[in-house]
Amino acid sequence: MYSPIVFRCLLAVLGVVLWAAATSPCRAGMVSLTFDDGLSSVYSEAYPVLKRHNLKATVGMVVNRITSGNDDYISLQEAHELQDAGWEIASHGLTHQRPIDIPQYFEDEVVEGWEPDGTNAEVYEAKYDYHSVAGLLENGKPLKEFTRLEDVRRAKGSFYFDRLIGALHVHPFNPMNAEREDIRSYSYQRELCESKIALEKLGFKISTYITPFNYWTEEMASLSKLYYSQVANGKNMANRKETCDLNWLYRFNVLSMGKTQDAVRLIQKHAVEQDEWVIFCLHGIEDEMGWEPWSADNLEELAAWLQKNQIRVVTVSEGAALYSSVQQARRR
Ligand SMILES: [Zn+2]
Structure with missing residues (x-):
């Protein structure tokens, strides 16, 4: 028989082991559901389903869509x-x-290279x-985009992009100094930086970026x-927790998810068996808006x-924070 003190010590050790097992990021794999583009069906269809099962997800919002008042979003x-x-x-x-x-x-x-268009x-x-x-600025002030040159001729502070011949037409706010104005075309760095600032101003906690079109480059991963x-x-x-690049996390798109059983097989193979x-990268649920909607029944x-x-x-x-702690511990 153990003495009471030894027994209490054993209980304490068991408690620590159980606590560590429950909280350790090394314990098991994990799953995330992400919804790109902030489509309205994420709220109307996906949210009630996930809520019923006590699950949460990540939704990637595009600033000019969430602020547009368009009820598709x-x-x-x-x-x-x-x-x-x-x-x-997340920012998208x-x-x-x-x-x-x-x-x-x-x-x-x-x-540069502005000349009167004649x-x-x-x-x-x-x-x-x-x-x-993505947008044009004249001395930091946004210019309004039109799809026809005629409209630009009428409106100061506007532009038209002729994609066919790769030409920009601008009707500046200050036409007398047009050739000396600072006219800028939004960069991807601005997309990264200002989308975060704008979403934070709207009251969201932003630490994740989701790449539009799942398109990413080494340069932008580093900049991000x-x-x-x-x-x-x-x-x-x-x-994989030891080796993955947190600024280049991989996702399975909805086609690779297939039906529910295919998604379950992916989870069993990768999350359960291989830790x-x-x-998953989803868009709309149960509606025809957006790219490759998944059915509410599947979800x-x-x-x-x-x-x-x-x-x-x-x-x-949350997932990245767990992986980050593992990667930091490995580096020590
Ligand atoms: Zn998107």
Whole structure:
């Protein structure tokens, strides 16, 4: 028989072991559900399903959509309700661009070579080498985009991008000094930096960036560390805690998720058997808006399975914090 003191010590040791098992990031794999673009069905369809099973998710918001008042997207009030319920709000950019389509850094933003376009004394034209314009600024003031040159001729403070020939037409606020004005085209660095600031001003806690179109580059992964603790991208792979790059987390897209059973198989293989982190990339639920919607029935089945099997489901920032602590411990 153990003496009472030894017995108490054994109990204490057992308690510590059980506590460590319950809290250790090394214990088991995990799963995250992410919803890109902030579509309204995330609130109306996904939220009630996940709430019923006591699960939460991460939703990637695009600033110019959430502030547009367009009811295809979650309202600010709904997004706050999600955050209050433990969901994570992540940035999905200011305007949803790919880094190869616009200037990369702040220093690449200035557009030069303005010349009168010959049709209107106040409208100027310049060659533009990028595929897309996320926004234009004249001395820090946003210019309004039109889809027809005629509209630009009429309105000061506006622009038109002729994609076909790669030309920008600008009707500056200050046409007399147009050639000397500082006209800038939004860079990806601005997308990263200002989307975070804008979402924080709206009251959201932002530490995660979700890449639009699942498109990411080494340069932007490195730059993102200035603004975000973690970034979720694509690639249809799971994340290993010792080796994964927190600013380049992999996600499985909805096609690789297939039906619920396919998603369950991915979780069993990667999270349960190999102790990896499986992040799913979803968009809309049960509606035709957006890219590859998943059905509410599939989500219901998956959520019930996750709950029944006590799989650890985390937001992206929670998962990254666990992995970060493991990676830091390895470096010590
Ligand atoms: Zn997107």
